[in-house]
Amino acid sequence: MSHIRIIGVPMDLGADRRGVDMGPSAIRAAGLSERLDDLGYDCEEASDLVVPNPEEVTDPEERKSRTDLDQKKTKYLPEVEEVSTQLADEAEEAIQENEFPLILGGDHSIAIGSLSGTSRAANVGVIWFDAHSDFNTPKTTSSGNVHGMPLAAALGVGEFEKPEYEWARAAGIVPERVVLVGLRSVDDTERDAVKQSNVTTFTMADIDEQGIENVVDQALKIASKNVDGIHVSFDLDWIDPTVAPGVGTPVRGGATFREARYALEAVAEANDRDSILRSLEFVEVNPILDRENRTATIAVELAETALGRKLL
Numbered sequence: 001m002s003h004i005r006i007i008g009v010p011m012d013l014g015a016d017r018r019g020v021d022m023g024p025s026a027i028r029a030a031g032l033s034e035r036l037d038d039l040g041y042d043c044e045e046a047s048d049l050v051v052p053n054p055e056e057v058t059d060p061e062e063r064k065s066r067t068d069l070d071q072k073k074t075k076y077l078p079e080v081e082e083v084s085t086q087l088a089d090e091a092e093e094a095i096q097e098n099e100f101p102l103i104l105g106g107d108h109s110i111a112i113g114s115l116s117g118t119s120r121a122a123n124v125g126v127i128w129f130d131a132h133s134d135f136n137t138p139k140t141t142s143s144g145n146v147h148g149m150p151l152a153a154a155l156g157v158g159e160f161e162k163p164e165y166e167w168a169r170a171a172g173i174v175p176e177r178v179v180l181v182g183l184r185s186v187d188d189t190e191r192d193a194v195k196q197s198n199v200t201t202f203t204m205a206d207i208d209e210q211g212i213e214n215v216v217d218q219a220l221k222i223a224s225k226n227v228d229g230i231h232v233s234f235d236l237d238w239i240d241p242t243v244a245p246g247v248g249t250p251v252r253g254g255a256t257f258r259e260a261r262y263a264l265e266a267v268a269e270a271n272d273r274d275s276i277l278r279s280l281e282f283v284e285v286n287p288i289l290d291r292e293n294r295t296a297t298i299a300v301e302l303a304e305t306a307l308g309r310k311l312l
């Protein structure tokens with residue numbers, strides 16, 4: 001695949017800390033398309049999706065009148081639905097037109113759209129690099145933030161099974177083909193759902209014990225078994241905040257840059273072998289909290305790595 005469609009999603013309605021909507025600009029400013037052109041790709045810059053400003057959305061009266069309790073607690077759900085639907089269409093269309101969707105967040109709620117679009121165009125497994133399990137639901141969330149829910153939404157966990165959440169479910173993605181890598185923050189309210197689901201989890205302790213090589217190797221095998229390919233969702237807060245400070249929900253004890261780079265080198269190698277990579281996203285880059293665009297620069301380096309930049 002020589003065409004890459006860069007899809008910017010300036011979304012911050014799924015998280016509490018403002019600024020993550022500037023993630024796509026920060027990643028572009030760090031030289032993304034130049035670096036990918038240099039790798040021999042043809043980059044098409046789709047214009048950023050339109051995301052409503054929090055100041056102008058959801059009339060308070062209308063919110064009050066919602067009878068469904070879980071929708072009241074969850075912040076900006078109608079707007080997240082609107083953006084997810086646009087993103088799903090865009091990602092699906094890119095794959096159908098033989099382009100590779102490279103999706104730039106925005107907070108992690110955008111993965112709802114990426115997963116549903118990608119999974120409509122291809123039969124995929126998922127590797128999810130993240131400090132968090134993002135397995136809350138409108139009922140279990142204590143923050144009300146949708147960026148803590150995308151994986152549960154895609155898999156139809158809990159209330160996400162209800163008909164009104166059809167837009168959020170990723171048809172075709174099954175938990176057996178979903179692997180979470182790098183966990184170190186799981187809410188008490190989401191723990192049972194993670195454990196009861198059939199997703200595979202590798203915590204930071206698993207990485208310490210088994211080494212990144214082993215963990216990523218297993219993740220790739222599990223996610224890509226009996227499917228056409230994989231979607232990789234990369235939350236920059238997987239990396240330790242001393243290295244990637246520009247994220248809204250930092251958790252100490254994260255991956256080193258070397259581990260992150262190695263993980264994506266392994267993805268690239270598997271892709272060279274079996275062309276398994278169907279779509280890729282980098283989320284949660286928050287330039288307001290960053291230092292000299294370091295976190296966006298890391299996202300660019302990791303994108304290049306995943307897409308085949310070789311040292312030798």
Ligand SMILES: NC(=[NH2+])NCCC[C@H](N)C(=O)O
Pocket residue numbers: 107108109132134136141142143144145147148149186187235237249284
């Ligand atoms: N994609 C993320 N950074 N998610 C952070 C989620 C934090 C917390 N578990 C919540 O549900 O609010």
Ligand SMILES: [Mn+2]
Pocket residue numbers: 108130132134147235
């Ligand atoms: Mn996340």
Ligand SMILES: [Mn+2]
Pocket residue numbers: 130131132235237238249
């Ligand atoms: Mn996270």
